[in-house]
Amino acid sequence: MHIPWCVRKCPYCDFNSHERKGELPELAYVDALLADLRDDLEAAQGRAVQSVFFGGGTPSLFSPAAIGRFLEQADRLLPFAGDVEITLEANPGTVEAKRFAGYRAAGVNRLSMGIQSLADDKLVALGRIHGRAEALAAVQLARQAGFDNFNLDLMYALPGQSPAEAEADLRELLALQPPHVSWYQLTLEPNTLFYQRPPQLPDHDAIADIMDMGLAVLAEHGYAQYEISAHAQAGWECRHNLNYWRFGDYLGIGAGAHAKLTSPDGRILRSTRQRHPQRYLDDPDGRISSVRELSAEELPIEFMLNALRLTAGVAADQFEARTGLALLEIDSMLRVARERGLLEPDPQRLQPTGLGRRFLNDLLAIFEP
Numbered sequence: 001m002h003i004p005w006c007v008r009k010c011p012y013c014d015f016n017s018h019e020r021k022g023e024l025p026e027l028a029y030v031d032a033l034l035a036d037l038r039d040d041l042e043a044a045q046g047r048a049v050q051s052v053f054f055g056g057g058t059p060s061l062f063s064p065a066a067i068g069r070f071l072e073q074a075d076r077l078l079p080f081a082g083d084v085e086i087t088l089e090a091n092p093g094t095v096e097a098k099r100f101a102g103y104r105a106a107g108v109n110r111l112s113m114g115i116q117s118l119a120d121d122k123l124v125a126l127g128r129i130h131g132r133a134e135a136l137a138a139v140q141l142a143r144q145a146g147f148d149n150f151n152l153d154l155m156y157a158l159p160g161q162s163p164a165e166a167e168a169d170l171r172e173l174l175a176l177q178p179p180h181v182s183w184y185q186l187t188l189e190p191n192t193l194f195y196q197r198p199p200q201l202p203d204h205d206a207i208a209d210i211m212d213m214g215l216a217v218l219a220e221h222g223y224a225q226y227e228i229s230a231h232a233q234a235g236w237e238c239r240h241n242l243n244y245w246r247f248g249d250y251l252g253i254g255a256g257a258h259a260k261l262t263s264p265d266g267r268i269l270r271s272t273r274q275r276h277p278q279r280y281l282d283d284p285d286g287r288i289s290s291v292r293e294l295s296a297e298e299l300p301i302e303f304m305l306n307a308l309r310l311t312a313g314v315a316a317d318q319f320e321a322r323t324g325l326a327l328l329e330i331d332s333m334l335r336v337a338r339e340r341g342l343l344e345p346d347p348q349r350l351q352p353t354g355l356g357r358r359f360l361n362d363l364l365a366i367f368e369p
């Protein structure tokens with residue numbers, strides 16, 4: 001569920017997010033989301049919803065009442081599994097005590113907070129609307145509101161950041177004992193302000209030092225790296241994201257959302273929604289902006305792009321189950337990957353080695369058509 005507005009656009013961000021101007025059309029947007037969902041009911045083929053993710057943008061700009069209304073109606077359209085995981089992304093600059101408790105009461109059971117850094121100078125450099133104190137307060141508020149399941153986003157390789165500063169940032173974040181941490185390297189994305197006017201980032205060697213340090217510190221604190229950027233205490237992995245990485249099906253509704261669905265006859269379709277919020281709202285017939293069927297040639301790389309991000313990889317039989325292709329068809333690729341030490345030799349699994357994870361692009365290149 002994509003909610004495409006933010007208080008202010010961060011200079012490094014290329015997500016589909018638009019600066020809020022005036023009141024948000026909450027009610028109209030929730031109605032559009034529900035209409036969008038109704039159009040997808042057939043494609044869902046009666047499968048129960050295992051997880052819901054309100055991503056953005058900044059979903060915490062929406063009131064708990066709006067989120068609650070959506071969840072209640074959506075559950076009627078497409079029943080949620082009893083243990084459904086419902087995550088909402090929140091920016092620490094947009095939260096108050098009442099909001100978090102309201103989301104919890106509305107059925108949200110996991111929060112993902114964009115902390116980014118706990119150093120005020122870095123938060124300023126990143127153009128964030130919150131400081132260190134608000135970030136710390138948000139974590140406390142989440143706990144008070146009854147969220148035992150939450151994720152904190154932290155970025156590293158920030159403008160002017162030394163390895164020692166990155167380590168202090170990470171250690172301080174881990175002292176808060178979040179069940180889940182997403183630890184991202186800041187990247188300069190085209191179409192962002194940082195790309196046009198790049199800030200001074202740490203050099204290659206410093207970034208390598210930060211990465212080695214971070215993985216060691218996270219492990220030392222009991223976090224397992226189950227995906228490139230995702231680290232969790234035992235049992236707190238994000239089920240929603242695991243489904244993406246295991247090449248499962250998902251609906252995607254809201255401005256700019258992506259969906260991947262397997263049709264009953266085995267075709268795999270990717271679709272995207274109209275990116276611009278106003279156009280998404282104004283033109284119900286134009287909500288879906290593209291639908292594309294994945295060809296047999298591109299399926300191996302599409303599958304591997306996801307599966308090989310996972311430390312444990314996936315069971316080999318999942319390749320056939322999820323793509324409809326025989327494993328034999330990629331046998332020569334698998335052999336090359338194993339010979340080069342990038343893929344574990346176990347034929348029952350498709351799992352990257354340590355080397356494969358470090359040189360993931362080289363590993364993935366083997367599966368390019």
Ligand SMILES: C[S@@+](CC[C@H](N)C(=O)[O-])C[C@H]1O[C@@H](n2cnc3c(N)ncnc32)[C@H](O)[C@@H]1O
Nearest residue numbers: 012013056057089090091114153184185186187
């Ligand atoms: C949609 S945002 C999370 C919620 C909310 N919008 C916020 O920023 O607090 C998703 C996360 O992606 C990460 N991110 C965004 N742009 C990035 C970039 N250029 N490089 C690395 N991580 C980035 C940030 O950690 C951010 O919290």
Ligand code: SF4
Nearest residue numbers: 006009010013017057
């Ligand atoms: S990082 Fe988050 S708050 Fe900043 S513009 Fe992107 S989506 Fe919005």
